[in-house]
Amino acid sequence: MAIPEPQVAATIRSDEAGDKRWDVVVIGAGPAGAMAARQLALEDARVLLVDRASFPRSKVCGCCVNGAAIGVLAQVGLGDLLQRCHARKVEAFQLASSGRFATVPLSEGVSLSRERLDTALIQAAIEAGAEFLDRALALIGERTSDACEILLKTESGERSASAMAVVVAGGLGCRVFAESESDDRKASPSSRVGAGTILDSAPAEYTAGTIYMACHPQGYVGLVRLEDNRLDVAAALNANAIKESGGVAELVGRILTDSKLPIPELLDGAEWHGTGRLTQRREHVVSERCFFIGDAAGYVEPFTGEGIAWALASGRVVAPIVLDFVRNDPNSNAMHAWTSTHQKLIANRARLCRCVSRLLRYPTLVNIAVRLLALAPLLARPVVRSLNASFEAKMPNKETATKHR
Numbered sequence: 001m002a003i004p005e006p007q008v009a010a011t012i013r014s015d016e017a018g019d020k021r022w023d024v025v026v027i028g029a030g031p032a033g034a035m036a037a038r039q040l041a042l043e044d045a046r047v048l049l050v051d052r053a054s055f056p057r058s059k060v061c062g063c064c065v066n067g068a069a070i071g072v073l074a075q076v077g078l079g080d081l082l083q084r085c086h087a088r089k090v091e092a093f094q095l096a097s098s099g100r101f102a103t104v105p106l107s108e109g110v111s112l113s114r115e116r117l118d119t120a121l122i123q124a125a126i127e128a129g130a131e132f133l134d135r136a137l138a139l140i141g142e143r144t145s146d147a148c149e150i151l152l153k154t155e156s157g158e159r160s161a162s163a164m165a166v167v168v169a170g171g172l173g174c175r176v177f178a179e180s181e182s183d184d185r186k187a188s189p190s191s192r193v194g195a196g197t198i199l200d201s202a203p204a205e206y207t208a209g210t211i212y213m214a215c216h217p218q219g220y221v222g223l224v225r226l227e228d229n230r231l232d233v234a235a236a237l238n239a240n241a242i243k244e245s246g247g248v249a250e251l252v253g254r255i256l257t258d259s260k261l262p263i264p265e266l267l268d269g270a271e272w273h274g275t276g277r278l279t280q281r282r283e284h285v286v287s288e289r290c291f292f293i294g295d296a297a298g299y300v301e302p303f304t305g306e307g308i309a310w311a312l313a314s315g316r317v318v319a320p321i322v323l324d325f326v327r328n329d330p331n332s333n334a335m336h337a338w339t340s341t342h343q344k345l346i347a348n349r350a351r352l353c354r355c356v357s358r359l360l361r362y363p364t365l366v367n368i369a370v371r372l373l374a375l376a377p378l379l380a381r382p383v384v385r386s387l388n389a390s391f392e393a394k395m396p397n398k399e400t401a402t403k404h405r
Contacts, residue, residue, distance in 0.1 A: 008055040008122050012048070012131040014152050018159030022048045023326045025150050025163040026130075027138045027176055029055065031308055032294025033169030034121035035315025036322075039076065040167075041129035043323055048161065049125055050133045050152065056115035060196035060273045062222045062234040064090065064211060065117070066305035067108030067388025068349075072312040078124060085120050086227045087112040090209055093380075095373065096259040097215040097366045102373035104380040106211075108388045109305060111224045113198070113232070117308075140166055140176050140290065148289040164326040165289050167318060169311075172295040173276045190361075192219055192236040192301060194275035195248045202231035203262040214259035215366045218245075221255050231264065236278055236301050236357075248272045279357070285342050286335040293318050297342060300350050301357035306387065310346050313391045317341055345391055352386055 026037045029051035037049040065082060073081055087110035094103045126132050133152070141149035141160065150161045168176050172194075206212060208225040219237035226232055235252055245251035249268050256263050281298035285291070294311035318338060325334035359365055373380055 008119055008126075008132065008134070010132055010134050011126055012133055014133060014136055014154045014156060014159045017048055017050075017131065017133055017152060018161045020046070020048075020161065021147070022046050022150075022161060022163040024048075024165050024167060024322055025050065025138065025148075025161065026167045026169060027051075027140075027150075028169035028171055028174065028294070028296065029053075029122050029125075029132070029134070030059070030118055030169060030171055030294065030311060031121055032296075032311035032315040033167065034118065034125045035072075035076070035312050036167050036169060036293060036319055037130040037315075038121070038125035038128045039316055039319035040323060041125060043319070044129070045323060045326065047125075047130040048133060048163070049122070049130050050136050050138045052135065052137045054134045055122055056119045058198060058273060059114040059118070060194045060234060060275050061114050061232075061307065062196075062211075062305065063111050063113055063117075063224060063226060063232040064222075064305035064308070065110050065112055066309055068391060069305060069309035069312050070108060070110070071390050072309065072316055076316055081120050081124070082110055082112060085112055085116040087116075088208055088225060088227045090211055090224065092210040093384075094210055094212050095215065095370055096213065096261050097363070097370050098258065099260040100367060100370045100374065101260075102370045102377065103210075104373060104377045104384065106384060111211075111226055111232070113226045113228070113230070116227065138176070140168075143288050163289075165291065165322050167322060168290055168292045168296050169294045169315065170296050172278070172280065172299055174296050176290075188277065188279040191277035191279035193239050193242070194235070194278050195237055195242075195252070195272050196232070196234040196274075197270040197272045198226070199231045199233060199264050199266045199270060201266060202264040205262045206231055206264075212261060214255050214261050215360055215363075215370075216255040216258055217361070217363050218251060219255060220360055221252050221259075223261075233264075233267075233270075239277075248274070279354075284339070286338050291318055291322055291338050293342075298346075298350075300353040306349060306353055309391075310349070313345055314342065317345060317391075349386070349391075352383070356383070 023045040025048045026033045090109040137153040139151040147162045152159045212223040214221045218241035221235040285297045293314040
C-alpha cells in the first residue's frame with residue numbers, strides 16, 4: 001500500500017497573493033515549476049508558485065528519474081533529495097515484444113512516485129523563500145510595458161495579481177491565456193496519447209529495480225516498482241486502438257498479453273489518468289513577459305525518465321535568464337536568450353527520443369532489436385549513456401544572459 005504523504009499546505013491565501021506585486025509568478029508546481037521557483041527564490045526574487053491541484057497528487061508518468069535528472073538535482077544542492085524520499089535504485093531495463101525478451105543493464109537511475117517527488121520539490125521551493133498557492137487556476141491577463149496581470153481563480157472567488165514575468169510550467173496541453181491569444185502548440189498527427197495508473201499490488205514477476213517495457217504496434221507500456229512497492233503503469237497508446245479495444249485497460253492488457261508479460265489482477269478496476277497527444281511543440285517558448293518551460297514548452301514521447309530530466313533542467317536554467325529580465329532590463333534580449341538556451345538544452349535529447357519512438361512503431365525492427373540485445377545487451381550502452389549524460393546547456397550567468405543587449 002502507498003505510504004501516506006503529508007499534504008503541502010499553501011503558504012499564502014489568494015487575496016494576499018493578489019495584494020502583492022511579484023517579481024515572478026510560476027504557473028505549475030511540477031518538477032519544472034518547483035525547480036524554477038526554488039532557484040529564483042534563492043536569489044531573493046519575490047516568487048509565487050501556483051497550481052490548480054493540491055499536493056501530493058498522482059500524475060501520468062513513468063516515475064523514472066534518470067542519471068541526467070539526478071545530475072541536475074546534485075548541481076543545485078538537492079543531491080540528497082531522492083535518498084530522503086526513499087527512491088528505489090533501477091538497475092535493469094527489460095524490453096518485451098512478441099514473447100521475446102532482452103534485458104539491458106542500467107548504470108544510473110531510480111524510481112520514485114510523483115507524489116513524493118513533486119511534494120519534496122515544492123517543499124524545497126518554499127524553504128528557499130517562494131510562496132505557494134494551491135487549488136488555484138492561474139490565467140495570464142493583460143500585459144503592459146511594466147507588468148503582467150495574473151488572474152487567480154479559487155473556490156473563494158477571483159483575485160488579480162501582477163508580476164514582472166511569468167514562468168509557465170503547467171505541463172502538457174496547459175492553457176494559460178485568459179483572452180483570445182491562442183497557444184501556438186502543434187501536436188504531431190502520429191503522436192500517441194498517454195495513460196497511467198498505480199496499482200497497490202501486482203504479480204511477483206515484476207521485481208523491484210527493473211523497468212519493464214512491452215512493445216506493440218498499437219503502443220507500448222512501461223511498468224516499474226515504486227519506493228513503496230506499488231507498481232506504476234504508464235503507456236503511450238494509439239488513440240484509435242483505445243476505442244477499438246473498448247478502453248485503456250483492455251488495450252494495455254492486450255499489449256501485455258501479446259508481449260507475454262503477466263497481467264496484474266487489479267488492471268481492469270484501476271483508475272486511469274490520461275493525457276492529450278504526447279508529442280507536441282510550441283512555435284515559440286517565449287511570449288511577452290512569459291517563459292515556457294518543461295512539458296509546456298514541448299514534449300516528445302517519453303523514454304526512461306527524459307520528461308522529468310528536461311523539466312528539472314529547464315527549471316534550473318531558465319531562472320537566471322528570468323532574473324536578469326526582471327532586475328536589470330526588461331528590454332534586454334532575455335527572450336532570445338531563453339529561446340536559444342532551450343534549443344541547446346534539449347535538441348539532441350529530443351532527437352534521440354523521437355528516433356526511439358519511431359523505431360517502436362515498426363514491429364519487425366523492434367523484434368530484431370530485441371533479438372540483438374538479448375544476445376549482446378551492451379549494444380544499448382550508447383543510448384543508455386546518452387539518456388544519463390549531463391545536459392549540454394550550462395547554467396547561464398549574467399554575462400551569458402545579457403550578451404545580446
